[in-house]
Amino acid sequence: MTLRLLALLWVFIAGSWAPGPLVTPASAAKTAPVALDCGAMPCAKIMPAASQFRPVAGARHWEGLDEDGDVVGWVALSTDFVDLKAYSGKPLVTLVGLDPDGIITGAHVVHHSEPILLVGIPEKALTDFVDAYAGKRALQRIVVGRADKPDVESVDGISGATVTALVQNITVLDTARSLGTSLGVFTASAVTPGHFVEDPEPWTFQQMLERGALGHLVVTHADLGMDEAADPYVDLYFGIADPSHVGRSLLGEHSYKHYKGQLAENEHLFVVFNRGSGSFKGSAFVRGGIFDRVRIQQGLREITFRDTDYWNMPDIAAEDAPEMNEGALFVLRGGRFDPGSPYDLVFLGSRYDHRGAFTRDFREFTATHQLPATLYVVDRTTNGIPWRQAWRNRRIDAAIFAVYLLLVAGVFVARQYTFVNLKRLGRLHMASMIFAFLVVGVYMGAQPSVTQIFTAVGSAVHEWRWDLFLSEPLIFIAWLFIGIVSLTWGRGVFCHWVCPYGAMNELAFKVSQQLGFKRYELPSRIHLKLRYLRYVVLAVLVGVFLWDSILAERMAEVEPFKSTFLVPIWTRQWGFIAWWLLLLALSFTMYRPFCRYLCPMGGGIALLSSFRPFGPKRRAFCSPCEICTRGCEYKAFRQDGTIDPRECFSCMECEVTYNDEQTCPPLIGLAMLEDRTDLSPRDQRKISRLRIDVADA
Ligand code: SF4
Ligand code: SF4
Known part of the structure; x- marks a missing residue:
């Protein structure tokens, strides 16, 4: 059974993980399409699992449906989500498919105007390039050329069409991510609210370096495969020039005022200066094109520099600044840059070969920078902080949930009154299960999951961030409750009384028993081994999480919670549906x-x-009596009559028996002895011993 369950688990994961087939290349359309139309576009090629497509009213995407009419993904046209122009100054109009698990099912360029591909490099180079995205995770960082970070995936560029490949990469990823975010497949990362700090005195260049206003990236000639030279190939100083004491020092009074005055809301001035002997601008960009050698990467956002938002800045204005060989001022538009978060400046270099020419072997070099608190203050009092917003939005649900949990805890605090007869206990438990399933699970969606254990492990390994936990108010409250009650009375206060999925399982079992279904129990020797499987699953999941967090999130679907309470089961892949049905x-x-x-x-x-100190009450004379042992649905009793706290679900039926003078044999015996009038000295001693046992508990 163990092996079968494990095999099932892995087959299920592998089945859901399989990438879609590669799409067939097709030649570019003659004119740029204006609207998504799966009747005229090869949607089926980029989403083979769908047998039909239909538009969604008011939305920019179409749904892909399988033969049973179930949604298997969505397709969208890049121009509806991304404003990005390629070498030609026109967008690469690309059809992108995404499935509910965030996997890109395929991509297809339906129109482009790239001159280099229309004459010269074969069309197949571009279709082969986009074919490679089928089966990739949309949240994976993918770069063109070699990456300098282990968690970044590389794709080969298009030889002779670097800018096109760069733009195509961003087009596919940004479209899939924007589409996924608009559908709730991914969570949007908001711009951190805050404000720039102004200093009346302009900072010197030295002060800017010491105070972290500028980032610094050096790439040597040797890094690019050239003979080492006295100067680095690029020696870049870069940063945001919005605050006046920084902007004036970098750009000069006049230029700063001029360009700052042109900024709209959420737009920023960004400078790059170079002391190296090479160039970060390159010579390949054309009017309306993008700079292919430098860009910003911030989280999942790729921010490219456009020629139309660029001004040449030959030098830094501050008197103490060293002489620069080139410089640029860019305007970051579209509110995509977040000044409150770290970002990478990425330099894409091509390798120099032994014949003295640059090859098409690209490599990325990055430097991370974050504006210091002396320049940008994250506004902690603002209403815009996401977790505060989340608490405000769910305050009524949070209050109802908290009251319910306090009532459950109250049942345990007042145990001498609540756990005295099975009828009262049964009613309390039934009421709690119905509330947990219908209100906490179905209505509130407040089902805790192992994925929050991942978050805790990730935070402990990297950086503890309370805001991550606080951003889900009900889940935060649930875990607070779990922590307190598990350390006090044991896991069962949550599992037996509050867990929505556990409640659904128990209600299903009770219904089946009412309907006369046969009850099945595993033989004891298998049960005793199989109960350790949950620890194996937990250890495997946490281990995989430390290696590949996205894979672990997918494997965490061994918990059917998402299919039960968070995502309509009929929109899920067949593997998840089958797993859910099997468990039910x-x-x-x-x-x-x-x-x-x-x-x-x-x-x-x-x-x-x-470590719980307050489990169900037991007396010394409980051990030989098997009434509770046989009655325990969870088989939590050890052979010596004690309770294994990890197996006990705090149903408290044994405590009711313990209190019940009509059921507990030693209590009945004691009462019978006490009723007798002809007590021998031995009986007297027995009564005293039993009374001590009763009083001790
Ligand atoms: S063991 Fe059952 S009751 Fe406990 S968390 Fe898991 S599903 Fe819920
Ligand atoms: S009957 Fe079993 S599960 Fe219930 S409280 Fe007693 S030991 Fe725990």
Whole structure:
């Protein structure tokens, strides 16, 4: 059974992971299309899983449907999402497909005006280039040429058409990401609210360096395969020139005022100066084109420099600045640059070969920079901070959820009144399960998951960021509750009483029993081994997360929570639907099989329960009595009659029995002894011992 479940898990992952087939190249259309039309465009080629396509009212994309009418993805035209022009000064109009798991199903250039591809380089070079995106994750960082970071994937450029390849790369990725963000497949990263700090005194060049106003990137001749020279190939100083004490020092009083005055809201001045002997501008750009050697990478945003937003700046104005060989002022438009977050300046260099010529072997060099707090202050009081906004938006749900959790905790605090008879306990539990499933799960979508354990592990390894946790108010409250109750009474206060998926499983089981379905239980020896599987699943998931976080997120779909509460099940891939149905079917015949054997999150919080001080009450004379042991649905009793806190789900039925003088045999025996009038000294001693045991507990 263990092996079968593992195999199923991996088949399911592998099945969902398979990339789509490559799309067939097609020649460019004669005229630029103005609107997406799958009747006239090869949508089926870039999304083979779809057998039909239909427009979505009011949206810029079309839906792809399989033969059963289920949505398998969406297609969009790049020009509806990205304003990016290539070498010709015109966009590469590209059809891009995306599936619900954020995978690019294919891309196809439906129109371009690139002169180099219309005469010269074969059309196939471009179609081969875009074919390579089929099956890639849209959130993966992909660069043209060799990357200098391990988590960045490289694609080969188009020999002789570097600018076209660069623009095509950004066009496909930005379209897929924008489409995914508009559909909720990805979460949009907002610009950090804040403001620039002004200093009345212009900073000297030295002060700008010391205070972190400028970033610095050096690429030597040797880095590009040339003989080493006295000067580096490029020696770049770069940064934002918006604050007046920086802008005036870099550009001079007059130029700063002139260009600053032209900025619209959310636009910024960005400078690059070079002391190296090579050039960061290159010579290949044309009017309306983009600079192919430098660009900004910020998170998933690729920000290119356009010739139309460029002014030549031969030198830095500050008197103490060294002489520069070239410089540029760019305007960053479109509100895409976030001054409150780190960014990379990327220099794309081509290698020099032994015959003394640049080859088409590209390599990226990056320098990370972030504006210091003395230049840009992140506004922590503003209403725009995403997690505060999230709390404000969900304040009513958060209040209802918090009250519900306090009531559940109250049931445990007042246990001497609540856990005294099975009828009252059953009603309380049923009410809690119905609320958990319908309100917490279906309505609020507040199902915690192992992915939050990933977030905690990631934060612990890299940087602890409370805002990551706070951005999901209900999930934050749920984990606060889980932490407190698991360390106090054990994991079951959440798992048995509050978990929406657990509640759904138990309700399904109860319905099946009412309908007379046969109950199935694993043999004890298999159960005892299989209960460790959840720890294996947890360890594998966390291990994979440390290696490849996106893969781990996909593997975390072993939890069917997303299909149950977050994404309509009918929009999911067949693999997820089959997995969800299988688990539901199992829970009709077995008592909460997913919770007992597979749930990685349950495994994580079971480990926390190891330290609980207030489990179900037990007495010394409980051990030989098997009533509770046999009645425990979760098989949490060890052979010696004690309770394994990691297996106990705090259903508290054993505590009801413990309190019940009509059911607990030793209590019945004690009452019977006490009723007798002919007590021998041995009976007297027995009564005293039993009373001590009862009083001790
Ligand atoms: S084991 Fe997992 S699914 Fe089951 S109740 Fe606990 S958290 Fe929920
Ligand atoms: S019956 Fe089992 S699961 Fe329920 S409280 Fe007792 S030991 Fe825990």
